[in-house]
Amino acid sequence: RADGYYCQFLVNVERKETHNFQGNVVGIDLGLNTFYTDSNGKAVDNPKYLRKSEKQLKKLQRKVSRRHKKGQKPQSNNYHKARIQLARQHLKISRQLKDHAVKTARALIQSHDLVVYEDLKIANLVKNHNLAKSISDASWYQFTQWVEYYAKLHGIVCVAVPPHFTSQNCSNCGQTVKKLLSVRTHKCPHCGYIADRDHNAARNILAKGLEMLGAIVNSTEGHSEPGGNPKATGESNLWFGDSNVANLKLSL
Ligand SMILES: [Zn+2]
Structure with missing residues (x-):
């Protein structure tokens, strides 16, 4: 790495919490204003030191x-230092x-x-040249990876839903x-x-997750309407991340 050499050891142990x-069920919205806001209205802030580091x-x-001098070989020592x-x-x-x-995922x-x-x-x-935005994209992704990891460790269900319309729909009346x-504020003209x-x-994210979970459970149990064709196990065309399917199977 840029600051020295590292040696990594891998230890194969079974870990279970x-x-x-x-x-407690929860939906989380990853955002730019806060790191995430949950369905109970609790907000987790972005770490303050990050702004400073970005600057x-x-x-x-x-x-x-x-x-950097174009075409110059070798480049100056000052360039390499920087x-x-x-x-x-x-x-x-x-x-x-x-x-x-x-820490946040745990x-x-x-x-x-x-x-x-x-x-x-x-x-x-999308490829973007906005540093703050690309850093948060990367950190959200990393965060969700850790959320999945800890969910497995704790044996709880973790659902990823496709990000469509979750901010535009009213979570009260739909x-x-x-x-x-x-x-920044959702004001519904239909239900107030x-x-x-x-x-x-x-x-909305929580509701979507619960809905998908219901559909998955029903399809994997092979429920069928009287006289209808029973659905084959796992034959659901709902969008679902691979690791989440594994997660579900583990926990249900
Ligand atoms: Zn409404």
């Missing part, structure tokens, strides 16, 4: 490109993100029995309430429900 089931990263990136500084800063940020992802799983989140793999993580990204935008989205 005892889970204290309390009946530093930008500064170092500028320094590297300033010192390049190493930049690599170390990248390393520092990735460690900070990982640390935050692990806390989330420990206190819930079912977690639903939006799967960002299919959110089409009507569509179109709003721009800058509108008012909630923080992300809180409303998290409630």
Whole structure:
């Protein structure tokens, strides 16, 4: 790595945590204003140190490109110095993100029995040149990986739902309430429900997860309508992440 050599040991042990089931189900909305907001309205902030690290990263990136002389070989020592500084800063940020992802995911799983989140793999993580945005995309993805890991460890169900319309629909009455990204409060003209935008989205995410879970359970149990064709096990065309299917099978 940019700051030295590392040696990694892999130890094969069975790890299992005892889970204290309390009946808490939760949906989470990963966002830019907060790290995530859950369906109970609780918000987990982005770590404060991240802004500072991002600023530093930008500064170092500028320094590297300033010192890079096109076509010159070899490049100056000052260029290489800056390049190493930049690599170390990248390393520092990735460690900070990982640390935050692990701790936040563990806390989330420990206190819930079912977690639903939006799967960002299919959110089409568009290439963008906005540093803050790409860092949060990466950290959300990493976070969901850890959420899945701890869910397995605790033997609880974790569901990923496709990210469509979760912020535009009213979580109280189901009507569509179109709003721009800058509108932070959901105000439903149909039923009068008012909630923080992300809180409303998290409630939709939870509902979507529960709905998918019901469909999966019913199809895998081979229920059929009288006279109808029984559904084959797992023959559901619902979208579902691979690892989540494994997760479900493990827990149900
Ligand atoms: Zn409504």
